[in-house]
Amino acid sequence: MExxxxxxxxxxxxxxxxxxxxxxxxxxxxxxQTAPGLPEAAPPGxxxxxxxxxxxxxxxxxxxxxxxxxxxxAQRGRFSGYELIIYPRPGTCPWRKKLEAERxxxxxxxxxxxxxxxx
Numbered sequence: 001m002e003x004x005x006x007x008x009x010x011x012x013x014x015x016x017x018x019x020x021x022x023x024x025x026x027x028x029x030x031x032x033q034t035a036p037g038l039p040e041a042a043p044p045g046x047x048x049x050x051x052x053x054x055x056x057x058x059x060x061x062x063x064x065x066x067x068x069x070x071x072x073x074a075q076r077g078r079f080s081g082y083e084l085i086i087y088p089r090p091g092t093c094p095w096r097k098k099l100e101a102e103r104x105x106x107x108x109x110x111x112x113x114x115x116x117x118x119x
Contacts, residue, residue: 009048012083019112023094023104025087026112045079047072047086054090064088067095071102078109 016029049068051061068086072079086105095101 008046008083009050009085012048012085016083016085017112017116019108020089021104021108021111023089023092024108025089026108027085027087028082028112031081031083045076045082045084047079047084050085050087052087052090055088055093064093064095064101067098067101068105070098071105074098074102075106078106 012027012029016027019026019028049065051065053061055061055064068088072084072086095104
């Protein structure tokens, strides 16, 4: 998502769904063709990262962002039609390699897309 457009993030936070996994928090929503500010043909998928200072030093935060960006790029097709915000949870990100981050991202995504239980 465009970093300079806070409204993109606000739209996902306010109108999207939230899913919490052990290492990640995901907010996501389907693209709306009628949403203001979106082009007529919505892109295949967009994502944004929110990384807290609680994760550690700038070096650690940047590494986590790099791992998550690469994990998203490797599986971009799975997220088509969605706006996604990824928030790595402080104190729980044990990833050393892209494959570990990718595994956690995909596991969280598959669980998040399941229909909500009927009450």
